[in-house]
Amino acid sequence: MRKLKFEYSMELKFSSPVNSHYFALRCVPGDSLRQKITLDVCRVAPADYTSMDRDGFGNLKISGCCGDYHDTFGYSVRGLAVTEGMIVQKCPLHPMYRYPSKYTQYEPEVRAFTKTAWKESGANSAETDLEKAVRVMDYLYHHFLYIPGVTDIRTTAADALRLGRGVCQDYAHIMTAVMRCAGIPARYVNGLMIGEGATHAWVEIYTDGGWYGLDPTNNLHVDDYYIKLAHGRDYGDCEVDRGIFRGNAVQRQKIYVNVEEISNDRDSCVNGTSRG
Amino acid sequence: MRELIEHTEGINRLMARYGVKFGIYKNGEFHEQLFPFDAIPRVITHEDFQQLEKGLIQRVDALNLFLNDIYGEKKIIHDGVIPEEFVFISSGYLPQCEGIIPPKKIYSHISGIDLVLGKDGEWYILEDNLRIPSGASYPMIAREICRRVSPATFGNNSVVDNRNYADMPKETMEWVNTGGIPVIMTPGRYNAAYFEHSYLAERTGSALASCTDLFVEDNHLYYRDYRDRKQKVGVIYRRISDDYLDPMTFLPESLIGIPNIMDVYRSGNVAIVNAPGNGVADDKGIYYFVPKMIRYYLDQEPILKNAPTYLPFYEEDRKYVLDHLENLVIKDVAEAGGYGVIFGNELSSEKLSEMKRLIEKESRRFIAQEVIDFQDMEVMDGDEKVLRKADLRAFVLSGETTRVWPSGLTRFSRNADSFVVNSSQGGGFKDTWVLSQWKK
Known part of the structure; x- marks a missing residue:
């Protein structure tokens, strides 16, 4: 068990004022067996109103609108997460996580990669689904290059495999597609992680009657240094931030993420390093 | 009238x-x-x-x-x-x-x-x-x-x-x-x-x-x-x-x-x-x-009947569909409004085998139906009564x-x-x- 202090802020600057700005945000972590959340700050501004509800996947979602002209927009979430690592969160499986989705279609690249990864990694001879998944994750980690700026939010698992490189979102999509293609239910996860300056993405696989987190970008089991924001079949289901507005403006986005451990006995902080 | x-x-x-x-x-x-x-x-x-x-x-x-x-x-x-x-x-x-x-x-x-x-x-x-x-x-x-x-x-x-x-x-x-x-x-x-x-x-x-x-x-x-x-x-x-x-x-x-x-x-x-x-x-x-x-x-x-339908997804149905394709109507499940409806009897032998390959590959995508012998209806074509499907x-x-x-x-x-x-x-x-x- 760990206590993590987290802060996640986003600020948008528009080159000229915009209006009728609608937004849907999944920037607030929810409670689960893995994490107990105490929120200190949750601010969205400017906004005429906001409302919070769960979406069809069970994620917390803030919706709202800013009708008047404005040239900045942002949110800030701060709080404390008490986390548990590497546990299976028991819950019934929704069948949709068994099948390909928009970003995880079984295109030839996905099928081919699944086949080789399964053979080369020794997943074939592994006994449990978890063990298989861990071996495939290790294979993916060593056969896909972490290079930012090559892919974007529209890149699918097959696209990323064709390119051979990408970022956490691509690792997570490939892992999700490969797991499902091999018959292991999987879902895409957005969240925060210690030592990351941005949001991170990883996967959960369904094993032993529940969900278990794996981070293929770092070749790690999802332990108590991770705070989950949202999950879905793929990125498209659980975007952290979606907005539309009227106006002809260029937008610049600044994101600040900080996750620090609060030690139980002392006030010292642990701050790891990783890639996302 | x-x-x-x-x-x-x-x-x-x-x-x-x-x-x-x-x-x-x-x-x-x-x-x-x-x-x-x-x-x-x-x-x-x-x-x-x-x-x-x-x-x-x-x-x-x-x-x-x-x-x-x-x-x-x-x-x-x-x-x-x-x-x-x-x-x-x-x-x-x-x-x-x-x-x-x-x-x-x-x-x-x-x-x-x-x-x-x-x-x-x-x-x-x-x-x-x-x-x-x-x-x-x-x-x-x-x-x-x-x-x-x-x-x-x-x-x-x-x-x-x-x-x-x-x-x-x-x-x-x-x-x-x-x-x-x-x-x-x-x-x-x-x-x-x-x-x-x-x-x-x-x-x-x-x-x-x-x-x-x-x-x-x-x-x-x-x-x-x-x-x-x-x-x-x-x-x-x-x-x-x-x-x-x-x-x-x-x-x-x-x-x-x-x-x-x-x-x-x-x-x-x-x-x-x-x-x-x-x-x-x-x-x-x-x-x-x-x-x-x-x-x-x-x-x-059920009081009303479905048209006799086969799902290539099921092996038995797939076999029937592939064997009788020239007598069946094939529908692409993703299309609407009469698009994506294919009549087996209108396909050339080349198109027919192409269709068969597609059905085998993407069996979930299609359904096949018997052509129903439906009653034609009288329609006026100028001064003449003709029979049309309806x-x-x-x-x-x-x-x-x-x-x-x-x-x-x-x-x-x-x-x-x-x-x-x-x-x-x-x-x-x-x-x-x-x-x-x-x-x-």
Whole structure:
């Protein structure tokens, strides 16, 4: 068990004022067996109103609108997460996580990669689904290059495999597609992680009657240094931030993420390093 | 009757003046064309209609129970009646609708069920349309004009009046209204069924709105009227597809949707007619399972038959389909409006083997049906009576009770060899007479 202090802020600057700005945000972590959340700050501004509800996947979602002209927009979430690592969160499986989705279609690249990864990694001879998944994750980690700026939010698992490189979102999509293609239910996860300056993405696989987190970008089991924001079949289901507005403006986005451990006995902080 | 036929031209002219049109997109351009009317009606006897009515009510009730189940407990999956992949791969299944309970638990308020009459005298269901079925206003306005042109025809034949169609969606909308005004939302002037949207708005006492007249505030939906006053909306009959309904939940590039309307809907603060997510129940692959649904949810035998259908997904069916492809109709489950319908007997041997390969590769994507030997209908071609293929779209309204409109849209193919009757493929239509019990 760990206590993590987290802060996640986003600020948008528009080159000229915009209006009728609608937004849907999944920037607030929810409670689960893995994490107990105490929120200190949750601010969205400017906004005429906001409302919070769960979406069809069970994620917390803030919706709202800013009708008047404005040239900045942002949110800030701060709080404390008490986390548990590497546990299976028991819950019934929704069948949709068994099948390909928009970003995880079984295109030839996905099928081919699944086949080789399964053979080369020794997943074939592994006994449990978890063990298989861990071996495939290790294979993916060593056969896909972490290079930012090559892919974007529209890149699918097959696209990323064709390119051979990408970022956490691509690792997570490939892992999700490969797991499902091999018959292991999987879902895409957005969240925060210690030592990351941005949001991170990883996967959960369904094993032993529940969900278990794996981070293929770092070749790690999802332990108590991770705070989950949202999950879905793929990125498209659980975007952290979606907005539309009227106006002809260029937008610049600044994101600040900080996750620090609060030690139980002392006030010292642990701050790891990783890639996302 | 002869009088009606003699007036065909005049009737069509009047309809053109009323703006009874149908828009189609061809090669990226929008064309509005008249929907040609044929004066010889389809006549359904009182007894035949009673049977149809029972069967349609049973079917739509089962489909509504199925939708409640799929976005809720999923019992029909757990009990192994429908294989889960047919539901969860379907493009009509929207996980964003999981856990939503629509007002009065009605998903399909206005259902358009397409049937054909076989030579054996039996009705066969061709497909269910539970998203935004259009077409009811055409026979409604045709009847109005016909009655004016030839009142005697309707005096001599005991035809059930169908001009009150609009009362049915109106009552349905009132039943599910969460407290606010009723609105019919149209994607606008350049939509295939714009004529119908404006006509129905007028006849149901709803505000005809486009996306710019509607907005979400504090988890409620509002309509901004011409004096810039905002009025709360309690029920919205939207004539745009799910994908475009809410850019914050579905396609982000949609410019014709209402941002955050899905939140309002999830909170129970507005009824959406028909409910988002219905596409999972009128998927051509799910069609095969509707008789099973009727047995499962209602514990009844289906009154109306499906056309004999095979799912290549099942090995046994796949074998049959591949062996008999030249005698079957193949439908791509992802396509609508008569597109993606292939007749095996029209394919060259080369195309046939190409199709077979495709079916083997993507077996989930297709269904195959026997070609039903349907009764041809008489159609006037100039002064001559000719026989053409025709179907019937029956409209079923679900509100406090489920009811069938005693009429329907009979569409016919204008081409002698064609089986495809969809208006988007250039067919025409007829009035549909349901006879009342008392024959004069």
